[in-house]
Amino acid sequence: MFAHYLSNFIKVLLLIGVLCFLAVNKMLAQTAPPTVVRGILNDAQTQEPLIGVSVYFPDTQIGTVTDVAGKYVLKANQAFSQVRFSYVGYKTVTRFITPNQSQELNLSLDNDSQQLTEVLIKGKRHYRNKNNPAVDLIREVIAHKAANQLQQYNFAEYEQYEKLRFSITNTPEKMQKNFLLRKFPYLISDLDTTTLKGKALLPFYLQEVFSNNYYRRNPDKNKKIITAEKKVDFGEYIDSKGMQAYFNHLYQDIDIYQNNIPVVTNQFLSPIADAAPTFYRFYITDTVATQNGKLIKLTFEPRNETDFLFAGNLYVTQDGNFAVQKADLGISKTINLNWVRDLRIKLDFTPDEAGKYHLSKSEMRADLGLTPKGNFGMYGTRLVAYKNYAFDKPQPINFYDGLPVVTAELVSQPDENFLQANRPDTLTASEATTYTNIETLKNSASFKRTADWATLLIAGYKKAGPNIEIGPVATFYSFNPVEGFRLRFGGRTTPHFSKKINFDTYAAYGFKDEKWKYYLGATYSLSDKTIYDFPVRSVRVSYQQDTKIPGQELQLIQESNVFLSLKRGINDKYLYNKTFNLEYLQEFENHFSYRLGLKRWQQSPAGSLAFERITTSENQSALLSHLTTSELSAELRWAPNEKFFQGKIYRTSFVGRYPVFTLRGIAGVKGLFDGEYNYQQLTLNVFKRFSLSQLGYTDVVTEGGYLFGQVPYPLLSIHRANQTYSYQFQSYNLMNFLEFASDRYASMMLDHCFNGFIFNKIPLIKKTKFREYATLKVLYGGLRPENNPAENNQLLKFPVDASGVTTTYSLEDKPYVEGSLGIGNIFKFFRIDLVKRFSYLDHPDTSELGIRGQFKFDF
Template identity: 90%
Template sequence: MFSQYLTTLIKVLLLVGLLCFLAVDKMLAQSTTPTVIRGTLKDAQTQELLIGVSVYFPDTQIGTVTDVEGKYLLKANQVFTQVRFSYVGYKTITRSINPGQTQELNLTLENDSQQLTEVLIKGKRRYRNKNNPAVDLIREVIAHKAANQLQQYNFAEYEQYEKLRFSLTNTPEKLKKNFLLRKFPYLTADLDTTTLKGKALLPFYLQEVFSHHYYRQNPAKSKKIITAEKKVDFGEYIDSKGMQAYFNHLYQDIDIYKNNIPVVTNQFLSPIADAAPTFYRFYVTDTVATQSGKLIQLTFEPRNQTDFLFAGNLYITQDGNYAVQKAQLSLSKSVNINWVRDLHINLDFAPDAAGKYHLSKSEMRADLGLTPNGNFGMYGSRLVVYKNYVFDQPQPFNLYDGLPVVNSTELISQPDDNFLLANRPDTLTTSEAATYTNIETLKNSSSFKRTADWATLLIAGYKKAGPKLELGPVATFYSFNPVEGFRLRFGGRTTPNFSKKINFDAYAAYGFKDEKWKYYLGATYSLTDKTIYEFPVRSVRVSYQQDTKIPGQELQLIQESNVFLSFKRGINDKYLYNKTFNLEYLHEFENHFSYRLGLKRWQQAPAGSLAFERITTSENQTDLLSHLTTAEVSAELRWAPNEKFFQGKIYRTSFIGRYPVFTLRGIAGVKGLFDGEYNYQSVTLNIFKRFSLSQLGYTDVVTEAGYLFGQVPYPLLTIHRANQTYSYQFQSYNLMNFLEFASDQYASLMLDHCFNGFIFNKIPVIKKTKFREYATLKVLYGGLRTENNPAQNNQLLQFPADARGMTTTYSLENKPYVEGSVGIGNIFKFFRVDLVKRFSYLDHPDTSELGVRGQFKFDF
């Protein structure tokens, strides 16, 4: 019996042992079969790829991060049933997995609702910088800035992908029912209704640029080589290059390590600028654990909510480098900035093999409101992805020669879908993908061409009269002045459809008071395979003009016979009848250096109360000259480094950058050439520069100096730029009378400072207006040598006099002409009014000591 029980027990133990062995064998088999998890991670709201997301098995050190394409691959030979996804600013999620299998998890991460864009922290104690750990930390970040920038390396290079998108915004119903868009239903077929809550986005501009960047420390030089580019093209009605330049001007590169960050034409102080502790409040709000280590979350806010400052969060490494691993920047709604309803900037930095953090992704999103109710507007976003950093590998020195931005010799323009799908770091949304084809279809439709034609008339003043001719500018069709009385003018020009190589323009005008015809004929021939409106221009121009002119009136970006300038203050009856022949050669270079060579025959005859009077005898008897004739050869050199501009129908509008603009002119009058009566030479240098003063605004500075060699009558002297209209003109003297001052040598300084609301923003109630303060100072020194001063040389034409016989034109003697102004800008977001005061030469007849001037000035 016992032996039978023993045998049975042994069989049971053997069976249990066999089962245990099989279980262990199965577990061992499982542990040696690797678990593989792969996939792609995106933002749940924007569908943008997420770079640098930590993917790991909970409670272990086994993990990885997503690459520049948002992809990850995680492997393990152990048994795990869960995987976790963690990213700063997003909700951490955990997913169950099957061990020992290869699985694909493509997920979207939600923004952490606990992340605040505007923080208000109250406490019993007053905020102080002293003994504040947050301030101590930010000062460490500031102290380590140089060690965390590309400039620390002798050489650096990386690849960059940039996507710039602009869309019209409104409610879906209003976009689809818009009377203009109803004609083009395909535009509203794929509206984006996910990006902005309650709004639909209709993309109208999309640009993608692939480039390779190089940096050299000594001597400092950077180079951007564009390898491929695709963007929408609106055809002849809109300057696509100018639109690209303007949008790039609005959405510039964001470098948080610089003291100032450009945001839609304004300069905002960086939260890690040298002076940041003076203008920001900082708080340590959290410690965040990531796969690469712990980060300190630093929340910051402006001390004054209306200043040009950010609010948001910084995530700082604790490895001793004090590097920024992530930055979230936004604007307070109280900031004195126009049109912007909402703006967010997100920066991601990824570590390299040495543990140094470099920018891997930059995104800027701005919601711009264009109507008072806030429904209709524009939404712009710029995504930049950086990858494949290489450091301290020198390139040939000649790589950095030439322009800082160039196209590759093998540039792929308008690449096809195969190239884009293979090289984009992310995919386009449905509405984005339709943008290229939609705009291409739109620009070829006759309905769009008619609409754009009328829009061009309203904006630029030109109206098509057939495919080859434009009529305009309409603002000059009617005007009036004391000499001509009621004046009618009619003109036009040919379009590139007539010829890309040659352009004709002409007008005819008639004054009903002087009963004289005036006219202009001009022709310009392009010496390149492009039109004369496409940069860089190389052209020859010939013209003949017979018309009136006010001595000393020099206008910028506006026609002299514009009807709005017909209204003038004071006495304005000294005119010239000019007959001018011009031959001109213009050569522009890609680096924005240009030169202009000219030949001019100029005949001036007095008009109105002006007379060319000369003393002929010792008894001071005079005779009158009917006209003066001169022949001039001229040269002008202009250099505007890195200039960006928008090409209009008549003028280029430059976007003011951080580089100066130099213009040097030389003129030589040649006696005997084309009946020229005088020998003389003159040289003029003009320099323009904008200085950004961060929170104190910016200052536009113009310095100019000129010198004339030789003896000439006063119409050939420098007649200083005066302004008797009611418009404010920066490079003219707004309380100086026409033909009031003449010089053969002079130097001038003009300062125009905008405080950007720095003062008004501190005043209750007024700060709600978002007005901006302006202050201007203009100083002009000059003089006349004895040989050119009619008071000391009877051989010269006498300065003009009024009906009482009092001289109305003067030299500047031994004191300068000075005027200044204070102004309020941003009235209705586009108007500026200045109170101008004249400080010197107040004893001159018909002078105004005070005046009010206005100017249309569109600013963000």
């Protein structure tokens, strides 16, 4: 199960691994000292510190903001003679400074706003929505949402620039003493010490994307054409596309006009959602005079500080449109959110000639702490700038066809002249060197050695020369009742060996059954990319001789993994399989794929399992040594807008809001390569996550299957059971292996996470930040008479135990039902479920209750 945890945890572990190993090139030595300005800003009347004041050098993008104590530090390596202080509701101030020197400048800013008259702000104990002018105002904003969204137009288009940056954070002292960074002493010469107070930032990821965006209302369609893109590339050790996809998954577009806003994999209720007055408190705290007219400042906060809600300010127009002109969003430290020390979102809207406000700038900053004391972590920012809006200019009808995101004819990794001419903001000094730093880093021998060992820890593979990888190490040793102690050793070729063809193999030996097992496989890429680069087009051929447990289907983990060796109950019914597979895979950019296959499969019983057939009227039986089938198969899969991380063994998909459809068809052909049976089988699986805002989310899997033809029980649908102590969502955790078989079935699995909605309201317990889970799984099925051994003595008998009691059943009488209640977020990455089985409790060796655990990483 540890490998499953690793695959789920890889999204951040890879970062942590990269964080520790990243290096930056030594900057050119500066010929002049930097210009540094520091100080404290207060309100001129109240002398209270001002939080979030913009401090910057005029006509540049070099700036900072004041912290909760009103303090700031502004630093640049250039010579500047002026510094400017700007804050909504206060007069903008510009002061002269001495270039290339460190100096202190404390100021008191004068209020430039007009206070509302006859506004009463009530305390929390007396707060109510009725007769509250702030609530009346927010309800007007909600009522006018449709008139202020982009979707009000039949057609819309705009240009967009986005910049995504991630940095390692730690105290400057620990950064300098880090034993890995000491291998690269030049690293500390370019640390960013001005962005976060008391912290040093070492940038390791930077991505810039320029695009043209188009919207059509009827039928609803968005299209994004990427015109230029530049990002860091870590080479073979890290899936850079997957890293980009995951960072974009964490930092999605912020649309305050939507009811729910996705933030670091969770759904936050917007302060202008339809239900916002139920969950938020609102106060009118100010009016602000701007060049575009007066704005009303609405301050809001959660009614419950532990819910997934924002706190901050909205600035609303007074022109009758009730549009949001500016928004500052933050979160409470008491919220049930892992790893996030601080999060801030700023939105700016600019009016067009018709007086309609459109988003002009969106900035999200998140400070992530990855250690208990919070010193070591990551700091991520995503800046998006919008310009050149145009409305009701339709494109040709077929323009919106095809993929929602396409890449235009562009120069990959555009040159610096293009970037400087088109960036709305200049890069900071530390950002400007990130591209070249990482390029140098990935080619350094020290980084390659360290990343090689990190790959062994995370993915389970270790290089043995440039062309071969050994692994996965978690399968080198395991044990089971049939093979006893089992040793296995294997490996695979790398893209250095060949981009077109990949070989993988292993050999295993069981010391109890004294049998060798082995696997040989080869995959040939039919495109100009490797078999790991999406979209894949490949042919694969393999031959395997190994053991298998009937009914065990694992997700994101290999069957011979040592962590699955411990199992509950009786587990001695195995198969010896000899399997030949020939497969063609075709993937498309829209994440539709199909897979065509040919399989010759010979099954032989092992352990206490026997293939026994009744042959005479006197009920005499005969044992078969094996069954042989030959199958033709086709699988269609569609995962709209799917994002994933490509690992060494599996792809790890990031759950989004779109469903995933998988349709499989199998046809057994009698006489083809000694196949003994004719049959056909269809299976449809649909996965979908439903987000329920403050109530969490529900993962739903529905599946149905039907088998045509008459077959012995090993060829029926043997339902996915789980006798390990790990919790597996798409398996039945209290069902025994080979307990149920069907030729037709339908199932539904629901796994709901409340995200702490209940625990957060219970004193003391809410401090644990535990999260509640509830699961329900229902399986209907049955056997037609021609496939039921109880009604057809020409079939193989269902397996029996040592006492002769049948241990495999159909689902004719009632459905199989199990459910669970779980507590998650234990130590931030572990979940424990109490599972209860509700039906078929009279079957031998069944358990009504069980405890199961799962490594589950969430923000």
